[in-house]
């Protein structure tokens with residue numbers, strides 16, 4: 001077994017000194033402003049540790065993945081347009097707040113992306129969800145498009161594109177090409193993702209500089225089969241069938 005390279009950092013609450021904090025591998029820094037990495041908190045790192053462990057069984061894999069997905073959705077929603085909204089509280093005072101503006105929809109890249117739909121629904125009750133079925137060829141890692149079904153008015157919506165794994169970037173690029181062909185402008189797409197590779201980020205960010213990516217973690221790289229390393233293996237298999 002080899003230990004993959006990746007930056008390490010002391011992780012823990014601010015009231016602990018650096019020497020009192022344990023070290024952990026944290027997300028690889030990214031040079032693109034349109035790629036947002038979740039804060040590398042003790043909680044996130046512990047959740048990721050659970051799902052990366054090959055001995056974690058399916059029920060736990062689902063449970064801990066869902067918790068990270070919720071964090072991604074909550075952060076993704078921060079990138080939608082908002083307007084001022086003042087309300088009156090039960091004690092007769094006003095509160096100057098905000099409200100979301102703009103229509104949204106989710107689009108999942110099947111199969112693994114479907115695991116992120118419930119997390120989106122938990123935050124946006126009746127959200128419309130489109131589907132794009134793209135599968136990577138197991139030998140070549142090249143993506144193939146089989147099917148899509150999207151809301152008719154998708155061109156007027158903000159799109160939260162869902163796929164937990166972002167390896168070569170081929171599948172996500174293909175999905176964005178489909179969305180763009182239906183009239184969705186790049187700047188209205190947010191790609192929510194659990195684990196990315198630096199290669200995928202590079203491919204994507206140079207091709208779609210205005211599209212925003214929200215990811216929990218950028219890993220060290222890809223192996224010879226284009227699996228993310230250290231990664232977590234095949235997400236779809238671990239979530240649905242293993």
Ligand code: PRP
Nearest residue numbers: 111112135136166167168169170171236
């Ligand atoms: C996985 C994953 C992504 C893709 C990432 O799906 O969910 O869609 O591979 O790889 P890429 O960035 O190199 O394209 P896969 O095709 O294995 O299908 P699955 O969702 O059914 O597991």
Ligand code: URA
Nearest residue numbers: 167227228233234235
């Ligand atoms: N798809 C996965 O599920 N995992 C990888 O590491 C790469 C593609």
